[in-house]
Amino acid sequence: MSLDTSFDPEILQLPFYDEAHRNLARDIGVWCRERTEQWEGVRQETPEQAGLRLVKELAQSGWFRFLDPKSEEDAAAGDFRSLCLMREALAYAEDLADFAFSIQALSATPLLRHGSDEQKKRYLPGMADGSLVGAFAVSEEEAGSDVAALTLRAERTDDGYVLNGRKAWIANGSIAGLYCVIARTGEGSGPLGLTAFLVPADTPGARVLESVEPIAPRSFAHLAFEDCKVPHDAVLGKPGAGFVIAMDLLERFRMTVGAAAVGFARRAADAALARVRTRPAYGGRLIDLQLVKASLADMEVKLNAASLLVTRAAWEADRGNRRYPAHSSIAKLHATEAAQEIIDASVQLFGAAGVVKDSLPERLYRQIRSLRIYEGTSEVQLLTIAGALDMRRAALAK
Ligand SMILES: Cc1cc2nc3c(=O)[nH]c(=O)nc-3n(C[C@H](O)[C@H](O)[C@H](O)COP(=O)(O)OP(=O)(O)OC[C@H]3O[C@@H](n4cnc5c(N)ncnc54)[C@H](O)[C@@H]3O)c2cc1C
CATH class of the missing domain: 1.20.140.10 (Butyryl-CoA Dehydrogenase, subunit A, domain 3)
Incomplete structure (x- = not known):
């Protein structure tokens, strides 16, 4: 096995994989190796600059094509085996490249799976071409593992919902243009009373409360929502389906x-x-x-x-x-x-x-x-x- 490869080639040969996966593994491995010098330079940028740039670069190279698929082949590039191979290679090469890939894919996936046609049309092309960075906001300072305990409220009004509360430890929080926020709407108790919302980061009342610096630098932030009004069509999936x-x-x-x-x-x-x-x-x-x-x-x-x-x-x-x-x-x-x-x-x-x-x-x-x-x-x-x-x-x- 060559030492500069991010994969164990014998595992790639197992019948769990097909030729498309092996080709993907080869291509992402080459892509990463071609950027060996760039990975050294990544640490000269702020994590925010690096995050925005890497999302764009991954998009321009077609690695996000499964977020706005135009063909079956595009969609297949986002199957589980492909996502795992991508992360393995990127993590081998550079932490921030893996982070840029994984958080963008993670934030777009609820939209891909539960979004209306209109929501998909509005957001997914930008996420696939890297012009719109996503973040997925569930955790709060008082509610991490116990997701059902989260308290950020979304009150229903005639025009939509009004969000009030905070989110904590949000990956891409300081650079995202779109947050997927899980909020309490109260359709039922505990986990049954949560709803997912798509909230553009420039919505009045939504803001970065504080950037947080983790031991491995990356965009990471606490967010605040203060009388943040969103329309009814900001609901992702159905009210009560957030958990x-x-x-x-x-x-x-x-x-x-x-x-x-x-x-x-x-x-x-x-x-x-x-x-x-x-x-x-x-x-x-x-x-x-x-x-x-x-x-x-x-x-x-x-x-x-x-x-x-x-x-x-x-x-x-x-x-x-x-x-x-x-x-x-x-x-x-x-x-x-x-x-x-x-x-x-x-x-x-x-x-x-x-x-x-x-x-x-x-x-x-x-x-x-x-x-x-x-x-x-x-x-x-x-x-x-x-x-x-x-x-x-x-x-x-x-
Ligand atoms: C780098 C990073 C990125 C993150 N990105 C995001 C993000 O993008 N979006 C987001 O919403 N959140 C994000 N988080 C938050 C993350 O999801 C939470 O940190 C995680 O869910 C744990 O919650 P907590 O930190 O509140 O710890 P707690 O839930 O308070 O847990 C503290 C300790 O108690 C233990 N514990 C808790 N419950 C039990 C139990 N039932 N039985 C036994 N032990 C238990 C835990 O295992 C842990 O050891 C991120 C965190 C990190 C570190």
Whole structure:
């Protein structure tokens, strides 16, 4: 296997994939490698500048064509296996490229799946050509894992709705032109009383409350909605369907978080291998030491398992297995936890050179951390997996 590839070519040859996926993997791999110098330059820009530029560049290269598909081929470029392959390659190359791709795809997906023809026509062409950046706003400071507890209110009036409240930790929050906001409308209690709204960022009353700087820099913000009036046709799907829309989205994207984790981890493992093969030690090289070999082997086993679980989840989803959300959670949980361990082991093998600010191991160490938190923490994944097991058991017993 060539060390500059973001994929394990033997996994790509498995029957889970067809030729279109293999071609996509080759093309996105080439696209990323052609930009090796650019990835170094990304850190000279602000995360906001980089985010806006990368969304445009990904769009111009056709990587968002599935957001406004003109053919079956365009639509197929957004199947689960393709999304996972894209994230794996982009994460291998550069965190911010993966972030730009994933948040734009994540924000457009509720529209693709639940939008009216009119809403799709209004927003999706801009999202596909990169002129309109999206953000998906569910979390609040007091409501993260417990989505059903969110309090941002949308009061119904004759003209539409009036939004009041705050959202927290929103990816692309400081650069988005369109927010998909989950708000409490009160059709029922808890999760039954939530509705999704499409809110252009320039709507009076909507604003960035505060930009937040996470350990891996990116556009990230708290948002405020103060007497923010939106028309009836800002509702996405039906009133009261907001919780289902949010969960449907997260179930779909969790496996892609696992794919990004595999990309970061493979980069760390490749870098560690290259380092220990050349680092002189005790008259030989670090790789001659048995404990170093054991660490490399451990990384390889974990990478294989993570990669295969992500591949399986994507394949289950693409073939229409209704139990795919459980596989999506399994893939996210295992791949993100394993990637954290692999990257930590890589830092260890680099020794002091691995903790130098902005060195590759140090960057990966910061970049991987939030994947175990967003789109459902590892603990939430455990609960989801156990819940699905219980439901399967109950169904088999009937
Ligand atoms: C980089 C990043 C990007 C993000 N992007 C977005 C975004 O674009 N849009 C958005 O809406 N949100 C976003 N978030 C927010 C993210 O979804 C939340 O951080 C996440 O849901 C966890 O919520 P919380 O931070 O409030 O933690 P909490 O829910 O308060 O959890 C704190 C701890 O308690 C544990 N815990 C919670 N419930 C249980 C339970 N039932 N059993 C056992 N343990 C439990 C958690 O696992 C965690 O360890 C982002 C977060 C990060 C870090």
